[in-house]
Amino acid sequence: MRSLSLIAAIALVGSTVSAAPREAHKTTNKSSDVKYTFNMGYSEGQYILPVNVGTPGQGPINVVFDTGSELTWFPGPDACDDCVSEYNPSASSTAIKDGKKPVFADYGDQCATVTKYKDTLSFHGADDLKFQSFPVGAASEIEGFEPGSTVGYLGFGNSDALYSIDSALQNDANGSKGKKKRQANNGSGDIGSNKRPPRQGHGRRWDTEESAVMTIGIDHSAYRGDLYYFNLPASEADCENHSIFWRTSLTGVGLADKHSCKLLPKSYAKFSTGTRAIKAPPVHADFLHLKFGAIYNFSENRYEFKCSKLDSIADLQFKFQNYQINLPAKLWTARVDATDDSEDAKCYTHIRRGSDRFKEWTLGTIVLDEFYQAWEQSMLRVGLGYLVGGSDNGATITNIQ
Numbered sequence: 001m002r003s004l005s006l007i008a009a010i011a012l013v014g015s016t017v018s019a020a021p022r023e024a025h026k027t028t029n030k031s032s033d034v035k036y037t038f039n040m041g042y043s044e045g046q047y048i049l050p051v052n053v054g055t056p057g058q059g060p061i062n063v064v065f066d067t068g069s070e071l072t073w074f075p076g077p078d079a080c081d082d083c084v085s086e087y088n089p090s091a092s093s094t095a096i097k098d099g100k101k102p103v104f105a106d107y108g109d110q111c112a113t114v115t116k117y118k119d120t121l122s123f124h125g126a127d128d129l130k131f132q133s134f135p136v137g138a139a140s141e142i143e144g145f146e147p148g149s150t151v152g153y154l155g156f157g158n159s160d161a162l163y164s165i166d167s168a169l170q171n172d173a174n175g176s177k178g179k180k181k182r183q184a185n186n187g188s189g190d191i192g193s194n195k196r197p198p199r200q201g202h203g204r205r206w207d208t209e210e211s212a213v214m215t216i217g218i219d220h221s222a223y224r225g226d227l228y229y230f231n232l233p234a235s236e237a238d239c240e241n242h243s244i245f246w247r248t249s250l251t252g253v254g255l256a257d258k259h260s261c262k263l264l265p266k267s268y269a270k271f272s273t274g275t276r277a278i279k280a281p282p283v284h285a286d287f288l289h290l291k292f293g294a295i296y297n298f299s300e301n302r303y304e305f306k307c308s309k310l311d312s313i314a315d316l317q318f319k320f321q322n323y324q325i326n327l328p329a330k331l332w333t334a335r336v337d338a339t340d341d342s343e344d345a346k347c348y349t350h351i352r353r354g355s356d357r358f359k360e361w362t363l364g365t366i367v368l369d370e371f372y373q374a375w376e377q378s379m380l381r382v383g384l385g386y387l388v389g390g391s392d393n394g395a396t397i398t399n400i401q
């Protein structure tokens with residue numbers, strides 16, 4: 001039985017934090033490099049971050065913190081009837097229009113038409129830390145967002161956005177000689193308040209313990225052992241001309257060592273906090289599910305199988321340059337009806353058909369939630385480690401060098 005309560009813990013690391021490669025030497029005394037701490041909301045596998053945008057600051061506006069996309073946007077004036085907050089660029093003295101044409105943001109089930117700006121942005125709770133000329137946008141049309149869900153994204157895969165954050169951190173370090181530590185956002189109740197009330201009888205439990213913590217700087221007390229580092233691609237050419245943030249080279253995927261997908265050269269994985277799912281090129285998703293007789297259900301957009309097969313399904317295994325991640329089947333599958341224990345009970349998997357047809361795999365929060373996450377812009381890498389007090393679902397990282 002999978003425990004639903006979890007604390008996802010992630011760190012953003014700019015160039016102000018000395019990030020000595022931790023695999024090189026064992027650290028017995030783990031100090032903390034944390035400069036700011038934020039409590040994020042957690043809803044349906046997404047991290048919800050409240051931000052303020054513009055001058056004077058508009059917000060807090062809750063957005064999905066998404067390492068897997070590049071566009072930051074908020075509902076603009078009149079974009080939707082029941083949005084909680086909106087961004088009105090004409091009321092901000094620091095808003096500068098960026099580009100002539102609106103852009104189209106597509107998240108699969110959801111989409112938005114966005115007019116781009118550069119404006120000042122801050123994380124709610126640390127509003128003196130201002131990210132200048134941050135790429136933002138005001139959506140004029142949105143589609144597919146359920147009432148009550150978070151409308152808007154912070155696209156943390158954007159290099160201009162990362163540069164803006166890093167510059168602010170450098171200024172901050174200069175101002176305080178890099179020594180001062182501050183705690184922000186002291187458990188104020190307005191974060192994640194968009195979480196919907198428990199739903200009954202849908203086979204899905206909403207657990208109020210679910211939350212996510214973000215720190216700026218690594219909290220070395222939040223993970224056990226060392227961090228396992230995944231280097232970003234050397235250039236965009238190594239990931240089909242996408243942003244190198246936050247991707248890494250992928251060398252193998254299979255069910256244990258038995259059934260391996262035939263990956264194309266230069267295949268890669270994207271680490272994405274914007275989705276719960278694992279997404280695979282459809283041909284690979286089909287191949288893996290065929291091995292245990294899971295059938296694609298077009299109306300639900302997922303693969304389904306009889307739960308009685310669950311015990312016989314091998315670990316899903318991802319191989320990278322240095323490391324291998326193993327995920328037991330109970331982690332990436334779920335019962336259609338959690339109360340149905342019968343012989344014929346139906347299960348489904350969290351592996352979805354992705355939009356990239358050949359080389360891109362997406363590892364969403366079903367994977368990332370299992371680990372402490374360090375998003376290290378300065379070192380061009382993602383670090384994953386075992387969480388202290390994390391849910392023990394059996395996910396492992398091992399060295400395969």
Ligand SMILES: *[C@@H]1O[C@H](CO)[C@@H](O)[C@H](O)[C@H]1NC(C)=O
Nearest residue numbers: 026027028029030031032220
């Ligand atoms: C950690 O180690 C360093 C160097 O060995 C030492 O100076 C420091 O006092 C230690 N910190 C703690 C909290 O033990």
Ligand SMILES: *[C@@H]1O[C@H](CO)[C@@H](O)[C@H](O)[C@H]1NC(C)=O
Nearest residue numbers: 167168169170171172173174
């Ligand atoms: C921070 O201070 C250093 C040394 O004084 C200087 O070289 C650097 O440009 C400063 N950075 C910013 C962002 O002001």
Ligand SMILES: *[C@@H]1O[C@H](CO)[C@@H](O)[C@H](O)[C@H]1NC(C)=O
Nearest residue numbers: 181182183184185186187188
């Ligand atoms: C956080 O809240 C607690 C309890 O209200 C209070 O005692 C503490 O001083 C606060 N800390 C900060 C940094 O505001």
Ligand SMILES: *[C@@H]1O[C@H](CO)[C@@H](O)[C@H](O)[C@H]1NC(C)=O
Nearest residue numbers: 236237238239240241242359
């Ligand atoms: C990436 O961009 C280069 C240069 O513009 C182009 O030659 C190449 O075909 C592109 N590759 C892909 C996979 O789109």
Ligand SMILES: *[C@@H]1O[C@H](CO)[C@@H](O)[C@H](O)[C@H]1NC(C)=O
Nearest residue numbers: 295296297298299300304336
């Ligand atoms: C697909 O899902 C729908 C809705 O849950 C269900 O009614 C239908 O029987 C499923 N199709 C197959 C082929 O299992």
